Amino acid sequence: xxxxxxxxxxxxxxxxxxxxxxxxxxxxxxxxxxxxxxxxxxxxxxxxxxxxxxxxxxxxxxxxxxxxxxxxxxxxxxxxxxxxxxxxxxxxxxxxxxxxxxxxxxxxxxx
Ligand code: FES
Numbered sequence: 001x002x003x004x005x006x007x008x009x010x011x012x013x014x015x016x017x018x019x020x021x022x023x024x025x026x027x028x029x030x031x032x033x034x035x036x037x038x039x040x041x042x043x044x045x046x047x048x049x050x051x052x053x054x055x056x057x058x059x060x061x062x063x064x065x066x067x068x069x070x071x072x073x074x075x076x077x078x079x080x081x082x083x084x085x086x087x088x089x090x091x092x093x094x095x096x097x098x099x100x101x102x103x104x105x106x107x108x109x110x111x
Contacts, residue, residue, distance in 0.1 A: 002048070006091045008036055009054040011065045023056075024063035032064055035083040049091055061110075062102055074107060075100040 010033040011024035025032065036051035059065045062076035066086070073090055075082075075097065082100060089095045 004050050005045075005048040006050075006071065007069045008049070008051040008086075008091070009057065009067050009069075010036055010051055011055070011057045011059075011063060012053045013056040013060075021060040022063065023060065024065055032066070032078065032080060032083070035080045036066070036087070039083050039087045043087060043092070045087070045091070049087070059102060059107065062106065065102070074102040076102045 010030075012028075012030045012033055013023050014025050014028040015021065015023035017026065030053060033051055033053050040046050040049045040051060054067075057065050057067060059074065059076060064078045065074065065076050066078050067074045068086075068090060071090065071094070073096060075086065075090075078086070078100060082097070085097060086100070089097055
């Protein structure tokens with residue numbers, strides 16, 4: 001099997017609702033990841049593009065978070081409505097979605 005063209009890690013971490021950091025998947029049902037998987041399949045990109053469940057990516061305050069490799073693109077505040085354009089614009093066309101991008105200077109900065 002050839003290497004993946006893109007590998008998307010979708011945070012599916014769930015914490016108790018009273019946790020001050022929040023969590024990307026408060027329901028614990030992996031809904032966002034499943035949207036990615038469905039969109040990859042719908043666009044015929046499987047198995048060259050893969051969306052994997054990830055534990056906490058440590059950018060909780062900016063969630064829901066997904067990171068795409070090899071582009072090394074971090075997106076925050078991702079909702080199901082963003083998934084089609086992430087797949088088309090970033091994964092397929094190689095463009096950055098500025099409205100979702102977590103800038104390098106905001107990564108790994110805990111409050
Ligand atoms: S809970 Fe998603 S980045 Fe921490």
